[in-house]
Amino acid sequence: MRSVRARAALGATLVVAVALVLAGLAVLTVLRGNLTDRAGLEAEVAAREVAGQIALGVPYTDLELGDEETRPVQVTDEAGRVVAVSQDLEAISGTGTGAVAPAPSAPARNDDDDDDDDDDPARSQVSSGAPDFANGSATVDGESADYRFAAVEVTTERDVTLTVHAGAPLAAEQEAVGTVRTAMLTGLPLMLLVVAGVTWLVTRRALRPVEGIRRELAAITASEDLARRVPEPDSRDEIARLARTTNETLAVLEASVDRQRRFVADASHELRSPIASLRTQLEVGEAHPELLDVPGAVADTVRLQGLAADLLLLARLDAGERPGRAVVDLGALVREEASQRPADRMPTEVTVADGRSCEVAGSRGQLARVVGNLLDNAQRHAEGSVAVTVRRDGGEVLVEVVDDGAGVPPAERERIFERFVRLDDARSRDDGGAGLGLAIARDVAARHGGTLTVGAAPGGGARFTLRLPAAPGPGGSGRRPG
CATH class of the missing domain: 1.10.287.130 (Signal transduction histidine kinase, dimerisation/phosphotransfer (DHp) domain)
Structure with a gap:
């Protein structure tokens, strides 16, 4: 899939689909849980009503077992035998026993027992603990359905523990969950189609300028303009x-x-x-x-x-x-370059400050070219002398080349560093200059993390100042050339 729009639409659709599926599952889970809890509460109320009657001594045959058409009720003893069931209950599951008729051997209530036993409230009580819940099914009057059963224990005056199982129908829960599930399954594809379409249109509109940029770049490439x-x-x-x-x-x-x-x-x-x-x-x-x-x-x-x-x-x-990383002593380099100039050239005075190291890191050959170009330029334009000073200034090493010539006009002090620029064709061409020396010197200085500028000397003429970061070492901290 090479189209960005298609990938964006597919990605957005997948993300929304996953989010909607997870949200739908969460909604269905919460809805089913709430409706199931509601049915369980109804079943618990019905079971406690029957358990209350048993605790009051109502005979099993006279128990009011609630709405017999919708709520099946089953009462069992400790042995699991059925002692009472609701009317028309034909089958049941989820209560521990599937019997739907009282067992002949089950204990029966005797109304002629000792009145003292009947009047002892301590012997008849309904369990106050939380009931047990279970899902099951039952068939009442020929109709089968799913139910939520609640089991409540009750102790009779004869110290017999019975369990009342009462069920509440889950039809409403199933119907509601089914309706919501159907609505989600129907709406999810439609919503995904809408998301995909909107994402496609929005992405197309957003990427329209990119297509314009691409076409123009293609035209520039074809025309070379x-x-x-x-x-x-x-x-x-x-x-x-x-x-x-x-x-x-x-x-x-x-x-x-x-x-x-x-x-x-x-x-x-x-x-x-x-x-x-x-x-x-x-x-x-x-x-x-x-x-x-x-x-x-x-x-x-x-x-x-x-x-x-x-x-x-x-x-x-x-x-x-990139320049090398050799350590170069600028003082010694300047002296060496000055000594190599012919004797008939302008005399050059070199001064190297004592006490602090004047070492820099870089290419010795390229730095020698910078110093040589500055000396050649100064000797070409000087009238009587050239002075070179090398000294340490904080974390930098300065090389100042001063001549006593006419100097450089302020308006031309940046232009002379451009390639093939000569301010005076006569004095440049006579000595064979091509206007590249100062351009090379500034480029090399910049490659070594330094600068090369020109200004006016105190006594007239030009003063070229080369600044280079000092080499790291015992003499001080310096920054490495960039």
């Missing part, structure tokens, strides 16, 4: 939230695809220049070996190699590559 959006219902239920989440996902997917397309276009554009320059130099060198610019070809090759490495790293970051 990520600018389209699924319809959002006006309700505030789960389906409306599903539609909004779907549209948000489409928006993120559209932005990601657009960013990927721009990335490919920009990468192709950036690769075209060094490849074209290198090809031109090689072709000139092939035709005129004496004109071959070997240093220029090497420079273009190095630039091409660096651009390819940057593109590869960005692709790995976009693919969700």
Whole structure:
């Protein structure tokens, strides 16, 4: 059963059916119990009336045994012999004996016994305890029926214990239970049909927006137009939230695809220049070996190699590559990167604060790329010097790279971290920059649970601040990179 509506209708119908069956059984049980108790009470009243007459000394033959047409009465002694029965009683069951005529050997009442015995009330009494009840049947004047029998004990003045069995008909109970059962069996299928139909219609109406979302998604898939959006219902239920989440996902997917397309276009554009320059130099060198610019070809090759490495790293970051968990000393790393810069580059002063550990957890190679990109950017734009400070700040390690150049305008301080963004084409292109260094640095910092921001230096120029969580260890507690 693949339809949600069908499954919902079937599930609701089964639940309602089980609930109605259990409720019906409970109603029938309670109704039968109440009516049976009522019949038992009537039988007890009739039995106590007969027992009272016996206790008063009324002869067995003169006992008034109630409504003989509807209430069979049977009186037995301790041996189970019948001493008295109601008129027209032809058969009986449920009283312990099926006899319907007084036994010849049963004790008979003698009215001429000693008057002292008759006047002793202590010798004649009816049991005050709860009677015994049992279901049985009886045939009275040719008509058989089911009865609820009550058994009451009575002791005569001759110290003879008799048991009076009186029955009340169960016809009313059976008729009422049968009527209710018939009504339930008739109404249950109709009610289940109504429940199934209503559930089907309600589920169909509720799932109509889902079908609209599905059709629109199918159209988006067929057209590959990520600018389209699924319809959002006006309700505030789960389906409306599903539609909004779907549209948000489409928006993120559209932005990601657009960013990927721009990335490919920009990468192709950036690769075209060094490849074209290198090809031109090689072709000139092939035709005129004496004109071959070997240093220029090497420079273009190095630039091409660096651009390819940057593109590869960005692709790995976009693919969700997680940084390593090695412990890296940022102070030593900054000193190492600064010492590897050529001597003709801008002088760099490195200051590492003493006293507290400057270790972080992450990938040494990626962190070295971040520090190297920040140093290259500062040396490219500085006018006289570059200063780098590494210090501990609470649970973080800070790396500040300050240059004395023109600085970054406030309006451009976030834009410079976008890919292939260069604020000054002349100063960037002359040094072979492609606008990827700062974008890579911020991405790597974020992958390590840190941040990279830019601001104004106190004496002018730009100040780049790298914050990374300190590595957990004896030097302090730090949070692990996310």
